[in-house]
Amino acid sequence: MTYPIVVYGHAVLRKVAVEIDRDYPDLNQVVDDLFETMYKSEGLGLAAPQIGKSIRIFVIDGAPIADEEPELANFKKAFINPHIIERTGDLQLMTEGCLSIPHLREEVNREGHIRITYYDENWEFHDEIYEGYKARIIQHEYDHLDGILFTDRVNPLRRRLLKSKLLAISKGRFEADYKTILPGQRIKSA
Ligand SMILES: [Zn+2]
Secondary structure, three states, X not given: OOOOEEXXXXXXXXXXXXXXXXXXXXXXXXXXXXXXXXXXXXXXXXXXXXXXXXXXEEEEEOHHHOOOOHHHOOOEEEEEEEEEEEEEEEEEEEEEEEOOEEEEEEEEEEEEEEEEEEEOOOOOEEEEEEEHHHHHHHHHXXXXXXXXXXXXXXXXXXXXXXXXXXXXXXXXXXXXXXXXEOOOOOOOOO
C-alpha cells in the first residue's frame, strides 16, 4: 500500500528514529510500502519517518534518473539499521530536494565518500563504500533517521531566506502530485 508523505514541520520528521529487530512485525511489508510510496511520489529515496514510522529504514532506487546519471542504474536497495561509519573526501556542493519539502531545491555540501553498514530486507549484513551521487542520496536519507532535513544543511545566509518558504510549506501552501500529511495532522497507521 502507499502512504501519504509527511510534510515539513511535522514532529515525526524531527525525531531520532529507533533501530528495529529482525522480527519487526511485517518488516517486508514496510519495505514494500516504502518502495511503492516512493515510486508513486516519484522520489529517488524515501525514509520511514516520511511515512510516519520512526524506525531506521530507508529505500533508494536511482532508476528514474539513470539516463542522466548512469552510475545510478540498478541502484535499488533497502537500508535497515544503517550506520555511516566513515565520511571522507572533499565536500561537494549539489542541489537536493525532498518529498517532505515539495518543490524546494537548494544546494547542500556533503562528503563525497562514505562507508556504511546496514542490513537489507533479507537481513543480510553489508559493509559497503559509496561515492558520488549514491553517497549523496544515502546521506540525505540517512539524515532523515536522525531528524535532520537537507534544509538544515543549507548555508546559514541562504537558510534565512528559506524561512518563509518553509513556513508556507508547513501550512500546506504547495501543490504536490502525491498525498501528504501536514504538521498537526494525525498519521493513520496501516
Ligand atoms: Zn528527504
